[in-house]
Amino acid sequence: MMMTNDAKDDLALEALFEGARSDAPGLSPDFMARLEADADAVIAKQTTPAAVKTTISLRARIAAAMVPVSGLAAATLAGVWIGFHVPSSDFADGLAFGDSADFDVSAFLPAVALSGFSDLEVDG
Amino acid sequence: MQHANPEAAPDVAPDAALLVAVANGDASAARVLIERLAPRLLSHATRVLSDRTEAEDVVQETLVRLWKVAPEWRQGEAKVSTWCFRVLVNLCTDKLRARKPTVDIDAIAEPAADLQSVVEQMTDTARRDALNGALATLPERQRQAVVLRHIEERSNPEIAEIMDIGVEAVESLVARGKRALGAALRGKRAELGYDDDQ
Numbered sequence: 570m571m572m573t574n575d576a577k578d579d580l581a582l583e584a585l586f587e588g589a590r591s592d593a594p595g596l597s598p599d600f601m602a603r604l605e606a607d608a609d610a611v612i613a614k615q616t617t618p619a620a621v622k623t624t625i626s627l628r629a630r631i632a633a634a635m636v637p638v639s640g641l642a643a644a645t646l647a648g649v650w651i652g653f654h655v656p657s658s659d660f661a662d663g664l665a666f667g668d669s670a671d672f673d674v675s676a677f678l679p680a681v682a683l684s685g686f687s688d689l690e691v692d693g
Numbered sequence: 694m695q696h697a698n699p700e701a702a703p704d705v706a707p708d709a710a711l712l713v714a715v716a717n718g719d720a721s722a723a724r725v726l727i728e729r730l731a732p733r734l735l736s737h738a739t740r741v742l743s744d745r746t747e748a749e750d751v752v753q754e755t756l757v758r759l760w761k762v763a764p765e766w767r768q769g770e771a772k773v774s775t776w777c778f779r780v781l782v783n784l785c786t787d788k789l790r791a792r793k794p795t796v797d798i799d800a801i802a803e804p805a806a807d808l809q810s811v812v813e814q815m816t817d818t819a820r821r822d823a824l825n826g827a828l829a830t831l832p833e834r835q836r837q838a839v840v841l842r843h844i845e846e847r848s849n850p851e852i853a854e855i856m857d858i859g860v861e862a863v864e865s866l867v868a869r870g871k872r873a874l875g876a877a878l879r880g881k882r883a884e885l886g887y888d889d890d891q
Contacts, residue, residue: 612760615763
């Protein structure tokens with residue numbers, strides 16, 4: 570059975586492509602050396618003290634931005650803890666702390682939340 | 694199974710993990726990436742540009758851009774190799790558009806020696822020259838798409854990402870490119886040793 574021109578073209582093309590796939594050009598030692606020198610130069614530039622300082626500064630800003638978030642999260646967790654750990658069915662009794670009506674609200678907050686708020690005051 | 698820690702097994706670490714190591718100042722990770730990426734990038738650039746020196750230049754520029762982007766690399770957004778091919782394709786496009794179209798398929802595809810007497814020797818070199826010569830006659834976008842699809846064996850969706858076009862446009866470019874290649878090579882088929890009715 571005779572093949573059509575298109576089929577012959579596809580056959581020829583596929584054989585050519587297959588040959589090309591196994592015929593990738595190699596890297597010369599000189600070219601490899603240039604590529605490695607480029608990498609070394611860029612890496613050295615990016616890891617200079619100035620570049621590292623920029624990175625730390627960015628991290629510090631992100632950490633500072635997280636402080637109010639962590640304080641709010643701690644306060645929320647404290648509220649949830651109170652809700653689940655009140656021994657009596659009378660919620661008011663749970664908040665009364667015995668006979669005293671005066672209490673420090675910070676007693677509900679873990680240390681991390683307080684430090685977060687104090688940082689906020691310093692920053693602000 | 695791939696190892697995530699490039700320091701433990703750099704040869705099998707994912708490209709993205711190696712790039713993070715590069716961002717942290719690890720030059721050995723950069724060397725592994727060079728060995729992994731550069732041959733494929735150079736292969737594509739050489740076929741598209743038909744000029745080894747220019748091909749090396751665009752590969753070099755592509756990798757420099759990769760090292761520079763390493764500290765800001767966002768994991769999971771793109772494959773490192775896809776990103777590199779995208780940069781490379783654009784650099785090749787710039788090079789090609791700066792040229793005048795001077796390619797002559799007959800001048801390139803015709804082997805210099807007498808085909809009748811060197812049929813056995815003709816195979817690899819002549820076929821490679823014929824393919825490269827025919828590729829050089831294609832419009833730039835078709836050429837890049839055909840090489841990515843049929844020589845680099847990239848998927849159509851990945852080529853779409855590399856070339857910043859839709860998958861249907863890729864299919865169209867590849868199909869038209871193959872037809873044009875076939876037309877360019879049809880007259881050479883016998884010389885290339887593919888003329889049997891198989």
